[in-house]
Amino acid sequence: MSIEYFVFMTINGLSQGMLLFIIASGLSLVFGVLRVINFAHGSLYMIGAFLAFSISSLVSGGSLFNFLLLLLVVPPAIAILGFILEISLFRRVYRQEHLLQLLLTYALVLILDDLVRIVWGGNPRNVPRPEILAGSVDIFGLALPTYNVFIMFMGPVIALGLWWLLHRTRAGNLIRAAVTFPDTLGALGVNVSWVMTSTFMLGCWLAGLGGVLMAALANIDLGIGMEKIIESFAVVVIGGLGSIGGALLGSLIIGLGVTFFQLPLGRWALVFPYVIMALVLIWRPWGFFGKPER
Amino acid sequence: MLNIKLNPETNIYEPETKTRHRVATALLIVVFFILPFVLAHLGRTGVYWIWVTTEIIIMSLFAMSLNLILGFGGMVSFGHAAFFGVGAYTVALLMKKAAAPLLLALAAAPLMAAVAAVIIGWFCVRLTGLYFSILTLAFSQLLYMVAFQWYTFTGGDDGLHGVPRPDFLSPTNFYLFCLVIFLICVWLMRMLVNSSFGLTIRTIRENMDRAKFIGVNVRFYQWLNFIIAGAFAGLAGGLFAQLNRFAQTEFLHWSRSAEPILASLVGGMYSLMGPTVGSAFLMCLRIVLQQAHKGLVEYWAIILGLILLVMVLFAPGGLIGLVQKIIKKKNG
Numbered sequence: 075m076s077i078e079y080f081v082f083m084t085i086n087g088l089s090q091g092m093l094l095f096i097i098a099s100g101l102s103l104v105f106g107v108l109r110v111i112n113f114a115h116g117s118l119y120m121i122g123a124f125l126a127f128s129i130s131s132l133v134s135g136g137s138l139f140n141f142l143l144l145l146l147v148v149p150p151a152i153a154i155l156g157f158i159l160e161i162s163l164f165r166r167v168y169r170q171e172h173l174l175q176l177l178l179t180y181a182l183v184l185i186l187d188d189l190v191r192i193v194w195g196g197n198p199r200n201v202p203r204p205e206i207l208a209g210s211v212d213i214f215g216l217a218l219p220t221y222n223v224f225i226m227f228m229g230p231v232i233a234l235g236l237w238w239l240l241h242r243t244r245a246g247n248l249i250r251a252a253v254t255f256p257d258t259l260g261a262l263g264v265n266v267s268w269v270m271t272s273t274f275m276l277g278c279w280l281a282g283l284g285g286v287l288m289a290a291l292a293n294i295d296l297g298i299g300m301e302k303i304i305e306s307f308a309v310v311v312i313g314g315l316g317s318i319g320g321a322l323l324g325s326l327i328i329g330l331g332v333t334f335f336q337l338p339l340g341r342w343a344l345v346f347p348y349v350i351m352a353l354v355l356i357w358r359p360w361g362f363f364g365k366p367e368r
Numbered sequence: 369m370l371n372i373k374l375n376p377e378t379n380i381y382e383p384e385t386k387t388r389h390r391v392a393t394a395l396l397i398v399v400f401f402i403l404p405f406v407l408a409h410l411g412r413t414g415v416y417w418i419w420v421t422t423e424i425i426i427m428s429l430f431a432m433s434l435n436l437i438l439g440f441g442g443m444v445s446f447g448h449a450a451f452f453g454v455g456a457y458t459v460a461l462l463m464k465k466a467a468a469p470l471l472l473a474l475a476a477a478p479l480m481a482a483v484a485a486v487i488i489g490w491f492c493v494r495l496t497g498l499y500f501s502i503l504t505l506a507f508s509q510l511l512y513m514v515a516f517q518w519y520t521f522t523g524g525d526d527g528l529h530g531v532p533r534p535d536f537l538s539p540t541n542f543y544l545f546c547l548v549i550f551l552i553c554v555w556l557m558r559m560l561v562n563s564s565f566g567l568t569i570r571t572i573r574e575n576m577d578r579a580k581f582i583g584v585n586v587r588f589y590q591w592l593n594f595i596i597a598g599a600f601a602g603l604a605g606g607l608f609a610q611l612n613r614f615a616q617t618e619f620l621h622w623s624r625s626a627e628p629i630l631a632s633l634v635g636g637m638y639s640l641m642g643p644t645v646g647s648a649f650l651m652c653l654r655i656v657l658q659q660a661h662k663g664l665v666e667y668w669a670i671i672l673g674l675i676l677l678v679m680v681l682f683a684p685g686g687l688i689g690l691v692q693k694i695i696k697k698k699n700g
Contacts, residue, residue, distance in 0.1 A: 111498060166681055172498060173444050177633060178680045180626065184673030192666070304509065304622075307502055315498075341517055348510040352503060356491050359499045 078216055083333055089222035091329020092229025093287055097302055098309035099236060099321045100280030106253050106316030107273040110164060110175045114182035116303025118278050121186065122152045122285020123294045124194045130201045130289075141204040141290070149282035156278030160271050168270075183299075191296055198293040201286075225287055229325075232280070236318050249273055253316065308347040312354050314364020323362060400547055404540040418539045419611075424651050425546045426607045427627065429553055431635075431643030433600030434628035439637030440561055441593050442573030443493075444501045446625050447508030450488065451481040451598035453620030455605030457515065460528040460615035470534050474606050481602020482595050484511075489594035493587050496576070505622060512620040527616025531609060546607055553600060558640060560596070569593050630672065633679055636686025645687055650675075 101115045126144045133140050159182065167175045202208075203221050210217040240246035251259045252269045260266045284302075288294060308328055313320020328347050335343035360366045403421065407414040430452055437443045455477035462468040462476055488507045495503055515522040522528065537545065560566050568589050572579045579586055609615045618624065628643065635646025650672070657664040657671065664671070683690050 163677070163681075170684075174680050174684055176444065176501070177629070177676060181673040181676035181680065184669045184676070188667065188669035188673070300622075304505075307505070311499075311502055342513075345510060345513045345517070348506045348513065351506045352491070352510065355495060355499055355503045355506065359495050 081214070081216055082218065083337075084330070085218050085222055085226060087330035087333030088229075088326070089225040089291075089329075090333060091325040091327075092225050093284060093291065094302070094305055094309060094329055095229050095322055095325035096232050096280055096287065097284035098306040098325055099232070099318050100277035100284075101303075101306045102310045102313070102316055102318060102321045103236075103280070104274055104277035105310070107249060108164065108168065108270055110168070110179065111315070112277070113176065113179035113303060114159075114186055115277070115281055115306065116299035116301075117183050117186035117190070118152050118156065119281040119285045119288070119302055120190055120294070120296075120299035121155070122148050122282035123289040123298065124190055124199070124285075125151060125282075126201050126286040126289040127194070127199045127294065138204040138206050141207070144201070144286050144289075145283070148286045149279045152282030152285070153275040153279040156275050157271060160274040164274065165267065165270075183303075187296065187299060190299075196296055198295045199289075200293050201289040203290045207290075221291060225291065228287065229322075232283075233318065233322050240318070245272070305347055308351040310361070311351050312361055314361030317361070317363035320361055320363030397551065401544070404543045408540055415539055418543050420651065420655065422539070422543045422546050422611055423608075424648050425543075425550045426604050426611060427631070427651065428644040428647040429550050429607070430601055430604035431628035431631035431647045432554070432557060432640070433597045433604060435632045435637055435640075435643045436557065436560070436569075436597040436600070437590075437593055438629065438632055439639075439642070440566065440573065441569050441590060441597075443590060443594070444629075445492075445504040445594075445597075446501050446622065446629075447488075447504035447506070448597070448601055448628055449620050449622065449624035450504075450508035450511045451485055451601035452605035452608070452624060453508075453511060453515065453615075453617075454481045454484045455602030456609035456615040456619045457522060457528070457605075458602070459606040459609040460531045461521075463531050463610075464528055467532070470537075470610070474603070474610070477606030478599040478602040481605065482599040484602075485595040485598025486591075489591050489598070493590040493594060505625075508620060508625060509622060512617055512622075515617045515620055522617070525617055527614050527618075529614045531613045531615070533610065533613060542611065546611075549603070549607065553603070554640075557600070561640060565589070565592075630676060632686070633684075634675065634686055636688030636690075638685065639688045642686055642688045649687065 097115070097119050101112060104115070105111050126148050129144055129147060130140060133143065163178060163182070167178050207221045207224050209220055211220050211223055212218075213223075238246075240250060248259070248264060248269050249272075251264075252266055252273070256266050259269070288298065305328055309321055309324035310316075312324035312327055313322070327350065331346050331350065332343050335346050339346075354361060400421075404418050407417050407421075410417070430448075433451075434445065434448045437445055437448075458477045458480040459473045462473040463470065468476075488504070492500055492503050492507070516525055518524070533542075561569075568579070568584055572584065572586050572589060576586055605619060608619070628647075631646035631650060632643045633646065634649055635644065636642030653671075653675075654665070654668060657668070679686065685693070
């Protein structure tokens with residue numbers, strides 16, 4: 075394996091991993107506060123991707139301005155959708171047993187995925203990359219696709235942003251308090267259900283962001299939601315549910331793993347996330363960064 | 369596993385000992401035995417309905433097998449399709465590639481599914497709650513991927529088509545064949561859930577810690593229950609492969625695992641026959657919609673999702689739970 079090839083594969087794996095991180099961190103964040111594992115997270119990400127496609131075909135052309143417009147419009151739109159879902163549905167099942175919560179989000183998958191099919195149809199679509207990100211950059215004499223490098227840098231930016239938000243702002247303090255002692259937080263006069271709603275919206279915002287980034291990276295179709303939600307499960311299982319740092323590690327393992335195993339294993343590389351998820355669950359069910367639950 | 373809180377009234381499965389119930393059950397069975405002969409006189413639509421009822425019977429068996437671990441064991445498996453698929457592929461492979469007789473293939477299906485459940489279950493019962501659910505999902509997707517990629521053995525995404533069917537199995541005979549197997553399985557499961565084994569399983573569901581304190585080997589019982597459920601699912605899968613005369617990767621897919629969960633929830637997972645009611649209800653609903661308006665089936669997933677949503681929010685006990693509640697109210 076030549077060094078150029080190795081670097082190329084690494085960039086590819088890292089950009090896949092970072093995209094996955096943006097989506098999985100939303101799932102993990104929502105689980106941490108709400109204690110609900112949201113099956114519909116992948117569907118929200120898919121709606122984000124298709125929404126990006128619709129808007130980009132309205133404004134037409136791949137200018138940087140249009141791409142920034144997508145980044146500014148689509149994630150908040152998904153967050154608003156999340157707001158509606160949280161207020162009308164999720165809020166009713168927080169005190170219920172796990173099974174009912176899971177089934178509720180599963181029902182949402184059925185409804186949302188089918189709505190996407192009815193609205194956008196089954197044809198593969200994509201969003202044109204802005205010219206500035208469309209070409210390739212020279213790094214150490216290697217021509218690397220700019221867009222992949224861009225996504226590779228987006229991941230750490232989002233990770234740092236989340237860390238700053240959670241550890242350096244009052245909103246983050248409230249979120250972290252709601253994870254550990256929701257009742258005490260409520261007794262101190264904080265509106266805990268508003269904290270939950272906001273966290274859910276933040277998770278949805280991340281799903282929408284992942285959708286926009288994905289729409290310009292590769293073709294999108296009706297299968298991407300389910301594909302990413304299962305990969306995200308693998309990520310949060312590896313890293314530990316509710317841990318952002320864990321999600322980063324898990325995303326890198328899955329992204330790089332799938333990319334590099336593709337060479338010796340071909341199509342069998344797709345099995346990799348499942349195998350590693352099973353191994354981690356058996357060896358350390360609460361993940362690398364998680365805590366065992368009682 | 370997942371902490372299922374129960375309404376104490378629907379909590380304990382009481383064997384229906386009243387004579388009235390026995391007579392009703394016997395009548396119902398007789399009706400189901402006569403049904404195909406009546407339908408056979410209706411020509412093509414009749415044959416179609418025989419096919420539909422056969423599928424309902426098979427899917428009911430699948431749903432009931434899941435409910436052994438879901439409703440009675442409190443273990444939420446998202447990967448039950450693994451055993452359904454293993455059973456289906458066992459029958460398809462044995463009958464197509466080894467030209468095995470039907471009965472041998474159908475006997476091998478639950479056996480192979482049980483072998484798979486022994487291995488998968490050994491790992492899964494070590495986990496509780498959400499982690500159990502995710503691991504079962506991971507294992508079933510793993511099997512799905514293997515079936516998908518292993519062209520030479522499973523036919524990949526083409527599946528295995530043209531499973532031979534013995535001559536004597538006309539649609540009517542196959543219906544009766546499935547009905548008899550179904551009734552035997554119901555009888556077995558009924559004995560099972562009312563045995564000391566079944567009571568232990570329910571004790572574990574209600575309170576795992578207390579079960580441990582009184583000396584129950586929790587993992588072993590859950591493992592055993594998982595294997596039994598897997599074997600019944602394998603039998604259902606084998607019958608389904610014979611009904612459709614093919615086995616395909618879709619049988620192992622996670623969406624297939626969701627069907628018995630939906631049926632159990634809609635019918636009522638705290639009773640033995642709930643999943644059967646749920647399966648029949650969902651299947652009939654689908655056909656009614658299809659007849660009412662062709663376009664409605666386009667929206668099947670949405671309709672299913674909405675039903676599920678309503679059940680989760682307003683009637684977590686399912687249809688049977690709802691009926692029991694109404695009867696309770698009536699009697700004061």
